[in-house]
Every structure is written in structure tokens, then in C-alpha cells.
Amino acid sequence: MSEFSIQPNIPCEPCKECGARPVIEQTRKGFVVKCPTSKKHFSTEPGMVNVEEWNRYNQTTPVIGNQIKIKAS
Numbered sequence: 001m002s003e004f005s006i007q008p009n010i011p012c013e014p015c016k017e018c019g020a021r022p023v024i025e026q027t028r029k030g031f032v033v034k035c036p037t038s039k040k041h042f043s044t045e046p047g048m049v050n051v052e053e054w055n056r057y058n059q060t061t062p063v064i065g066n067q068i069k070i071k072a073s
């Protein structure tokens with residue numbers, strides 16, 4: 001199976017486990033975004049290239065809910 005590097009202008013979180021930049025792999029079912037270091041690290045479901053899903057999983061400071069505060073005027 002072939003692996004592609006992700007274009008440098010696309011913002012990607014590093015792998016939560018090892019800090020590697022993710023790669024795209026083409027499988028028979030579609031594309032997955034995955035860690036190049038280990039299969040045990042996170043990879044997205046096969047299909048469209050889903051960097052967003054990768055980022056959501058690997059971000060180190062999760063956004064909890066919507067932190068918008070409405071100020072009483």
C-alpha cells in the first residue's frame with residue numbers, strides 16, 4: 001500500500017502517542033490518515049482523507065464545549 005505525506009500547508013496535530021506527523025495511506029477501502037510509526041497508534045476510518053478527525057483525536061488541549069461567554073450588558 002502506498003503512503004503519501006500530507007502537504008505542509010495543511011495543519012496537522014502531531015501523533016498523541018509519539019509526536020510524529022501523520023501520513024495518508026491509500027487502502028482498498030479508501031484513504032486513511034495515520035501515524036507512520038505504529039499501526040497501534042490512531043488512524044482514521046478508510047474513506048475520504050480526514051485530517052479533521054485525526055486532529056480532533058490527537059489535539060492535546062481539547063476544547064470542552066463552546067467556551068463563549070455572554071456578557072450581561
Ligand SMILES: [Zn+2]
Nearest residue numbers: 015018035041
Ligand atoms: Zn504515533
